[in-house]
Amino acid sequence: MNRRTFALTGLAAATALVAFRPTASRADIAEGPFPVTRTDAEWRTMLSDEAYDVMRTGGTERAFSSPLNDISDMGTFHCKGCDNPLYSSETKFMSGTGWPSFTSALPDAIGTMDDRQFLFFVRTECHCARCGSHLGHIFEDGPEPTGLRHCINGVAMTFQAA
């Protein structure tokens, strides 16, 4: 292999890596049926581009991008897709990760499944139990009382003050 061929091969490999990265960073999307269902066109109409990307295609918002990250008022965080109450401010904590974080969800508010988008480890995905919209992931490095960290995309929720 001469130097030019090597350089081209390297370029092709780098291009392939870049092409794969968006797929690898996405979460699996839960399959229904869910109590609330909408067509793809309806979702696109009611959600911003960023919310659609997160909630309907498993994307992740930019860290520290959501105003909900800084909210410490008493209230409830609702699903932006169907207004289902998901998390109480009583379980919210400042994780420093840049995403709204909670130790637990409200009863029966969310569903979970194994997310196998990363080849070498399985993450726990969580989604709205009513409309199936992707919310975030649950990690086992949270504080008491559950030891869990629900790492949620703020763009998938609205906040209603108590």
Ligand SMILES: [Zn+2]
């Ligand atoms: Zn929902």
